[in-house]
Amino acid sequence: MTFSIVARQGEAFGVAVASKFLAVGAVVPDARLGVGAVATQSYARVAYRDELLDRLAAGETADAALAAATALDEGRETRQVGVVGPASAATVTGSECNAWAGGVARDDGDTAYAIQGNILTGPDVVEAMERAWRDSAGAPFARRLLAALAAGDGAGGDSRGRQSAALYAVEPGSGYDTCGVLADLRVDDHADPVTELGRLLAEWEMFFGRPEDVEPLTGELAGEVRDRLARLGFEGRDLAVALADWAGHANYEARLSPDGIDARVLEALREATA
Known part of the structure; x- marks a missing residue:
C-alpha cells in the first residue's frame, strides 16, 4: 500500500x-x-x-x-x-x-x-x-x-x-x-x-533554506532594493536594517546574509512590489 x-x-x-x-x-x-x-x-x-x-x-x-x-x-x-x-x-x-x-x-x-x-x-x-x-x-x-x-x-x-x-x-x-x-x-x-x-x-x-546566489547591496541593486523596501513601508534607516526588518516580517530571516541579498529573497521582494 x-x-x-x-x-x-x-x-x-x-x-x-x-x-x-x-x-x-x-x-x-x-x-x-x-x-x-x-x-x-x-x-x-x-x-x-x-x-x-x-x-x-x-x-x-x-x-x-x-x-x-x-x-x-x-x-x-x-x-x-x-x-x-x-x-x-x-x-x-x-x-x-x-x-x-x-x-x-x-x-x-x-x-x-x-x-x-x-x-x-x-x-x-x-x-x-x-x-x-x-x-x-x-x-x-x-x-x-x-x-x-x-x-x-x-x-x-x-x-x-x-x-x-x-x-x-x-x-x-x-x-x-x-x-x-x-x-x-x-x-x-x-x-x-x-x-x-x-x-x-x-x-x-x-x-x-540557506542563502544562495548572494549579490552585494551596492550600486544600482542597492538603489532598487532601497526603493522597493520603501514602497513596502521599510525606509528611513540603514539598508541592511530595513532589509532585515522586511525579511523578518515576511519570515525570510533564515535567508539573510551579511554579504548582501539572497537571490530568492530579491525575487520575492520584486514580486511583492510588482
Whole structure:
C-alpha cells in the first residue's frame, strides 16, 4: 500500500513516501542526525523506527540491524522495511506482503538508497524511482528524494490510488535555527499528494533554506532594493536594517546574509512590489 525511498547523501539522511493511506508520514518514515533513516511499511511496525536507528547508532550495518530486528518479530513476513546507515543500505520484503511487492538497495559510498513498495502497479515503480534517484545526482538531497517519489508516482505507484505523502530529512546545520531538520513535510489527505508535497518543499526551501546566489547591496541593486523596501513601508534607516526588518516580517530571516541579498529573497521582494 506504500512506496518509499530511504537515502543518504553525504551527511544527510531522509525518507520520501507516498501511499493510498491516511497520513502515511505519521507511520512510515524516521531519520536521525549522524545515524541513518528508516521506512517501515506494509503492516508497518512503528517500533522498528527506534529499534533500527538505535542499532545503527550502536555501529551495526543496515543488513545486520534489519536481520536482528526482524528475527524478533513474529509478523516479519507481513512487513516491508528500508534502512540506510552511514555506510550501508538494506531492504526487506516479507513473503506475505501484498503483490506487487519488492525493493532494491545500494550503497555507492557517498550516497546510498533503499527503495521499496507494496501493492504497486508493478516492478516498474521501483525501477523508475531508482532511475530518477541516479539521474538526479548533483541536485539538493530533498529534491532527489522528491524526484524519486514523483517518478514512482508517475509509473503507477500504489495500485489502489493516491492519498498521502511525506518527506522527512536531516542534515547537520540545516533547517530552522540550524536544528538539523532539512525537511519535515506531510500531505495527509489529498487527491494529488506528491505534487502537493513538491509545492510544500518549495515553500520550505524559501522559509528555511540557506542563502544562495548572494549579490552585494551596492550600486544600482542597492538603489532598487532601497526603493522597493520603501514602497513596502521599510525606509528611513540603514539598508541592511530595513532589509532585515522586511525579511523578518515576511519570515525570510533564515535567508539573510551579511554579504548582501539572497537571490530568492530579491525575487520575492520584486514580486511583492510588482
